[in-house]
Amino acid sequence: MATVPLLSDEALSPRAKAVFDAIRAARGTDYVNNFWRALAHDVDALEETWGRLSVLMGPGALDPLVKEMIYVAVSTANGCSYCVHSHTAAAKAKGMSAEMHAELVRVIGAAMMTNGMVTALQVPVDEVFDV
Amino acid sequence: MATVPLLSDEALSPRAKAVFDAIRAARGTDYVNNFWRALAHDVDALEETWGRLSVLMGPGALDPLVKEMIYVAVSTANGCSYCVHSHTAAAKAKGMSAEMHAELVRVIGAAMMTNGMVTALQVPVDEVFDV
Amino acid sequence: MATVPLLSDEALSPRAKAVFDAIRAARGTDYVNNFWRALAHDVDALEETWGRLSVLMGPGALDPLVKEMIYVAVSTANGCSYCVHSHTAAAKAKGMSAEMHAELVRVIGAAMMTNGMVTALQVPVDEVFDV
Amino acid sequence: MATVPLLSDEALSPRAKAVFDAIRAARGTDYVNNFWRALAHDVDALEETWGRLSVLMGPGALDPLVKEMIYVAVSTANGCSYCVHSHTAAAKAKGMSAEMHAELVRVIGAAMMTNGMVTALQVPVDEVFDV
Amino acid sequence: MATVPLLSDEALSPRAKAVFDAIRAARGTDYVNNFWRALAHDVDALEETWGRLSVLMGPGALDPLVKEMIYVAVSTANGCSYCVHSHTAAAKAKGMSAEMHAELVRVIGAAMMTNGMVTALQVPVDEVFDV
Amino acid sequence: MATVPLLSDEALSPRAKAVFDAIRAARGTDYVNNFWRALAHDVDALEETWGRLSVLMGPGALDPLVKEMIYVAVSTANGCSYCVHSHTAAAKAKGMSAEMHAELVRVIGAAMMTNGMVTALQVPVDEVFDV
Numbered sequence: 001m002a003t004v005p006l007l008s009d010e011a012l013s014p015r016a017k018a019v020f021d022a023i024r025a026a027r028g029t030d031y032v033n034n035f036w037r038a039l040a041h042d043v044d045a046l047e048e049t050w051g052r053l054s055v056l057m058g059p060g061a062l063d064p065l066v067k068e069m070i071y072v073a074v075s076t077a078n079g080c081s082y083c084v085h086s087h088t089a090a091a092k093a094k095g096m097s098a099e100m101h102a103e104l105v106r107v108i109g110a111a112m113m114t115n116g117m118v119t120a121l122q123v124p125v126d127e128v129f130d131v
Numbered sequence: 132m133a134t135v136p137l138l139s140d141e142a143l144s145p146r147a148k149a150v151f152d153a154i155r156a157a158r159g160t161d162y163v164n165n166f167w168r169a170l171a172h173d174v175d176a177l178e179e180t181w182g183r184l185s186v187l188m189g190p191g192a193l194d195p196l197v198k199e200m201i202y203v204a205v206s207t208a209n210g211c212s213y214c215v216h217s218h219t220a221a222a223k224a225k226g227m228s229a230e231m232h233a234e235l236v237r238v239i240g241a242a243m244m245t246n247g248m249v250t251a252l253q254v255p256v257d258e259v260f261d262v
Numbered sequence: 263m264a265t266v267p268l269l270s271d272e273a274l275s276p277r278a279k280a281v282f283d284a285i286r287a288a289r290g291t292d293y294v295n296n297f298w299r300a301l302a303h304d305v306d307a308l309e310e311t312w313g314r315l316s317v318l319m320g321p322g323a324l325d326p327l328v329k330e331m332i333y334v335a336v337s338t339a340n341g342c343s344y345c346v347h348s349h350t351a352a353a354k355a356k357g358m359s360a361e362m363h364a365e366l367v368r369v370i371g372a373a374m375m376t377n378g379m380v381t382a383l384q385v386p387v388d389e390v391f392d393v
Numbered sequence: 394m395a396t397v398p399l400l401s402d403e404a405l406s407p408r409a410k411a412v413f414d415a416i417r418a419a420r421g422t423d424y425v426n427n428f429w430r431a432l433a434h435d436v437d438a439l440e441e442t443w444g445r446l447s448v449l450m451g452p453g454a455l456d457p458l459v460k461e462m463i464y465v466a467v468s469t470a471n472g473c474s475y476c477v478h479s480h481t482a483a484a485k486a487k488g489m490s491a492e493m494h495a496e497l498v499r500v501i502g503a504a505m506m507t508n509g510m511v512t513a514l515q516v517p518v519d520e521v522f523d524v
Numbered sequence: 525m526a527t528v529p530l531l532s533d534e535a536l537s538p539r540a541k542a543v544f545d546a547i548r549a550a551r552g553t554d555y556v557n558n559f560w561r562a563l564a565h566d567v568d569a570l571e572e573t574w575g576r577l578s579v580l581m582g583p584g585a586l587d588p589l590v591k592e593m594i595y596v597a598v599s600t601a602n603g604c605s606y607c608v609h610s611h612t613a614a615a616k617a618k619g620m621s622a623e624m625h626a627e628l629v630r631v632i633g634a635a636m637m638t639n640g641m642v643t644a645l646q647v648p649v650d651e652v653f654d655v
Numbered sequence: 656m657a658t659v660p661l662l663s664d665e666a667l668s669p670r671a672k673a674v675f676d677a678i679r680a681a682r683g684t685d686y687v688n689n690f691w692r693a694l695a696h697d698v699d700a701l702e703e704t705w706g707r708l709s710v711l712m713g714p715g716a717l718d719p720l721v722k723e724m725i726y727v728a729v730s731t732a733n734g735c736s737y738c739v740h741s742h743t744a745a746a747k748a749k750g751m752s753a754e755m756h757a758e759l760v761r762v763i764g765a766a767m768m769t770n771g772m773v774t775a776l777q778v779p780v781d782e783v784f785d786v
Contacts, residue, residue, distance in 0.1 A: 001523045002253045003350045004363070031259060035245070038252040042364035045371075049245070052441070056241055061230040066197050067238050070204045074242035074378070076775045077208030079341035079603035082249045083242070084777055085260040088527045099192040101528070102566035105775045107198050109569075109768040110187055111205035111214070114166070114180070116598070116767035118213045120731045120760045121169040122133045122739055128162060129216040130394045132654045134743045135756070173757035176764075183572070205771070207382045210472035210734035215384055219396045232397070233435035236382045240438075243378035244371040247467070251338045251367045253346055261525045263785045264515045265612045266625070293521060297507070300514040304626035307633075311507070314703070318503055323492040328459050329500050332466045336504035336640070339470030341603035344511045345504070347522040361454040369460050372449055373467035373476070376428070376442070380475045383431040384395045390424060391478040392656045469644045472734035477646055481658045494659070495697035498644045502700075505640035506633040509729070513600045513629045515608055526777045555783060559769070562776040573769070580765055585754040590721050591762050597725045598766035601732030606773045607766070609784040623716040631722050634711055635729035635738070638690070638704070642737045645693040646657045652686060653740040 006037040016040045019050050026054055033086060065094040069104050076108050137168040147171045150181050157185060164217060196225040200235050207239050268299040278302045281312050288316060295348060327356040331366050338370050399430040409433045412443050419447060426479060458487040462497050469501050530561040540564040543574050550578060557610060589618040593628050600632050661692040671695040674705050681709055688741060720749040724759050731763050 012020060020032050020040075039046045057067050068091035075083035088101070096104070143151060151163050151171075170177045188198055199222035206214035219232070227235070271294075274282060282294050282302075301308045319329050330353035337345035350363070358366070405413060413425050413433075432439045450460055461484035468476035481494070489497070536544060544556050544564075563570045581591055592615035599607035612625070620628070667675060675687050675695075694701045712722055723746035730738035743756070751759070 001347075001518070002255060003347065003524060004252055004360075005524055006255075033257045033259070034254045035249055035252075038254045039248065041360065042368070045248075045364065045368050048445070049248070053241060053245070056234075056237055061228065061234040062200075062238070066200070067234075069193075069197070070201060070235065070238050071242045072775065073201045073204040074208045074239055075246055076771055077205045078243070078246040078250075079774055080246040080250055081774075081777060082254050082256050083246050084775060085256050085525075085527065087242075088775075088777075089260045097192065098528075098565065102569065103187075103192040103198075104201065105772050106187055106566070106569050107193070107201045108205055108775050109772040110184060111202045111218075112209065112771035113764040113768035114184070115206055115209040115211040115214050116731055117170065117176075117180070117760050117764040118166055119209075119211055119734055119736075120727065120739060120743075120763050121135055121166075122736060123165045123169045123213045124133060124137075125213050125216050125394070126164045128164070129220045131396060131398055132649070132740075134655060134740065135753075136655055172753065173761070176757065176761050179576070203382065207378055210381055212381075212384060215382060216394075216396065219382075229397075229434065233438065236379055237435070237438055239382050240375040240379040244375035247338055247374035248367050248371040250341055250343075251334065251346060251350075251370050253343060256525070262527060262529055263609075263780070264517060265609065265786060266514055266622075267786055268517075295519045295521070296516045297511055297514075300516045301510065303622065304630070307510075307626065307630050310707070311510070315503060315507070318496075318499055323490065323496040324462075324500070328462070329496075331455075331459070332463060332497065332500045333504045335463045335466040336470045336501055337508055339467045340505070340508040340512075342508040342512055344516045344518050345508050347518050349504075351522045359454065365449075365454040365460075366463065368449055369455070369463045370467055372446060373464045373480075374471065376446070377468055377471040377473040377476050379432065379438075379442070380428055381471075381473055383397055383428075385427045385431045385475050386395060386399075387475050387478050387656070388426045390426070391482045393658060393660055465644065469640055472643055474643075474646060477644060478656075478658065481644075481646075491659075491696065495700065498641050499697070499700050501644050502637040502641040506637035509600055509636035510629050510633040512603055512605075513596065513608060513612075513632050515605060526779060528776055530779075557781045557783070558778045559773055559776075562778045563772065569772075573772070577765060577769070580758075580761055585752065585758040586724075586762070590724070591758075593717075593721070594725060594728045594759065594762050595766045597728040598732045598763055599770055601729045602767070602770040602774075604770040604774055606778050606780050607770050609780050611766075613784045621716065627711075627716040627722075628725065630711055631717070631725050632729055634708060635726045635742075636733065638708070639730055639733040639735040639738050641694065641700075641704070642690055643733075643735055645659055645690075647689045647693045647737050648657060648661075649737050649740050650688045652688070653744045 002034075002038050004038055004041055006034055007040040008037075012040055013043055015043045016046055019043075019046050022054070023050060035082065035086065065091060065096060068094055069096065069100075072104065073108050073111075077112065133165075133169050135169055135172055137165055138171040139168075143171055144174055146174045147177055150174075150177050153185070154181060166213065166217065196222060196227060199225055200227065200231075203235065204239050204242075208243065264296075264300050266300055266303050268296055269302040270299075274302055275305055277305045278308055281305075281308050284316070285312060297344065297348065327353060327358060330356055331358065331362075334366065335370050335373075339374065395427075395431050397431055397434055399427055400433040401430075405433055406436055408436045409439055412436075412439050415447070416443060428475065428479065458484060458489060461487055462489065462493075465497065466501050466504075470505065526558075526562050528562055528565050530558055531564040532561075536564055537567055539567045540570055543567075543570050546578070547574060559606065559610065589615060589620060592618055593620065593624075596628065597632050597635075601636065657689075657693050659693055659696050661689055662695040663692075667695055668698055670698045671701055674698075674701050677709070678705060690737065690741065720746060720751060723749055724751065724755075727759065728763050728766075732767065
């Protein structure tokens with residue numbers, strides 16, 4: 001259960017409906033996932049978030065699939081179950097194979113492990129890392 | 132300052148020295164960074180960690196540069212300053228341009244943002260994400 | 263499911279029952295939520311936690327509603343679903359409107375975003391912030 | 394040290410300079426803090442972040458001081474030292490007294506404490522929290 | 525639901541089956557929990573993770589029960605529900621009494637509390653802590 | 656630098672001085688570390704925190720050394736550098752050997768690793784973990 005009701009299509013304001021139309025067009029599917037239905041109560045945030053993410057997660061200096069995997073990595077470290085699910089699904093839709101997924105999980109695990117060891121050891125930053 | 136002394140080359144055990152030699156050979160530089168000098172007190176952990184990371188972070192189902200950026204993403208979410216510095220440096224050494232770095236920072240920021248919004252809203256996982 | 267059984271009213275020790283009576287009196291409702299039922303196994307912790315929170319979250323230098331929103335913010339960043347739910351409910355009970363809730367979610371999202379960007383960039387603290 | 398050089402005024406692009414001018418005008422001071430100097434390499438992110446934050450952190454459904462304290466709370470839970478410093482300074486500038494600061498610290502501490510206890514106990518969410 | 529299917533015994537590769545046999549023999553039970561069934565898709569990670577954990581969590585410089593409690597503490601701070609459940613169960617199986625569990629929860633809570641207060645106050649590290 | 660001034664002995668209120676006297680007596684040293692000097696501005700919090708921690712971290716169902724190591728584990732996962740330093744020093748003072756410290760670091764690292772893998776895989780909790 002959410003801390004706000006999820007909005008059905010019938011309950012959307014005209015501005016929210018326009019964002020949902022844009023989501024459907026961009027993804028080529030009628031399905032709009034729960035994040036947007038929870039956010040639709042705050043149409044300014046809905047417009048801004050979709051506007052920002054739809055550009056950022058498209059082609060750029062990094063490949064869209066790479067960006068989805070980075071998203072999964074951050075979401076995992078933050079313990080956001082919903083975000084892990086939605087961005088793992090998005091990564092698969094953009095071509096992440098089972099082998100790539102397995103390696104992503106291993107890299108996340110290794111990073112978590114050395115993050116913990118480094119922090120427990122309080123290793124000082126090397127001067128050579130200075131830009 | 133660290134919670135253990137950083138070991139100089141002179142203080143290394145023979146097994147630790149062998150790992151340092153492997154690090155130097157793999158990287159083509161005499162410089163060995165502080166993480167390994169802190170870990171060198173525990174030669175089992177030193178061997179195991181270098182053995183695992185040197186394979187995992189090399190070529191595989193994912194590009195080595197992509198894996199460094201995933202490492203930076205996890206390290207950022209965990210707030211590990213040392214790890215952010217060392218893996219950002221590694222990513223640059225593997226070809227991360229300023230544009231790629233800027234986009235990495237933006238994706239991390241966006242993921243953190245929606246992680247927070249999703250968790251505050253407690254959005255339930257969509258059935259369609261089920262594998 | 264919890265890692266300890268939730269205690270029903272019948273299973274409470276006399277000291278635990280006294281705390282539950284205080285919770286019911288303070289809140290004007292017979293309902294006692296699961297956190298206290300899980301904590302009731304450790305009556306010292308139950309007394310101490312209720313004693314501390316009931317004073318701290320009441321009137322003080324900060325408004326009680328503001329304190330509930332700060333609680334939601336911390337709970338969100340820590341990924342504690344139960345805590346997000348219980349303190350969002352408490353904030354609503356203390357007068358948080360839908361507009362205030364939406365703005366709270368946006369501020370949490372923005373803070374998470376810049377936390378990530380600042381940490382990825384490892385921005386050094388400005389001297390002017392020194393007190 | 395940062396993972397990118399901090400840009401001096403002389404090194405700013407015209408678009409970045411315009412954002413710095415806006416920051417100076419809004420705050421009534423010539424000082425521009427390090428976050429913006431690190432972000433100035435990515436002028437799109439600089440414009441977007443300043444544009445968003447300057448509106449969000451101003452008057453709205455919540456008081457600007459309350460929003461700064463929420464920002465401190467999130468930044469603390471995420472362990473972002475820079476962010477704790479900069480937003481504590483901003484909160485003081487907006488009127489946070491020593492008593493309010495002390496209470497903020499206590500509420501953050503209490504929230505962290507019960508977040509940990511609830512997560513260790515894995516307390517299930519009460520049905521009554523459903524909206 | 526998981527982001528990969530959980531593998532039944534029938535679906536295991538020979539190498540994965542060998543690890544499951546080792547898990548069953550070490551624990552003296554036919555039950556293999558879901559973590560290993562999710563990890564079994566990546567037999568290298570399965571072998572490596574079981575090999576590492578089965579040694580590390582056994583007798584050593586620290587008592588196995590103490591190590592399970594440390595595991596619960598880390599898992600709680602990271603908000604990993606599954607890990608809290610599985611390692612609390614393991615700690616109980618290794619002799620953690622209800623009184624020890626209650627004290628573990630209190631220590632975790634206290635550590636979270638002072639972590640938050642220290643970070644909000646940005647307390648500088650004392651010179652005397654230098655090793 | 657801290658977000659509040661650190662109080663010298665001369666600046667303490669009588670109630671704060673009484674707590675400092677208790678800290679000195681309990682530890683058998685004149686040195687009082689920075690956490691207490693930062694907290695001394697809020698004498699209620701100072702009394703309450705010292706009162707709680709001095710009892711909790713003493714003998715109980717768990718050994719005081721074990722409790723310090725649990726404290727280090729939580730502080731590491733939360734990225735609190737000060738807390739890692741102060742509680743590692745406390746653990747050493749209570750008898751943590753170099754071998755125990757090394758094993759603590761390895762267990763923290765392993766827990767972080769599997770926390771990340773479990774969260775990335777979104778492994779569902781086994782029914783058998785139900786108490």
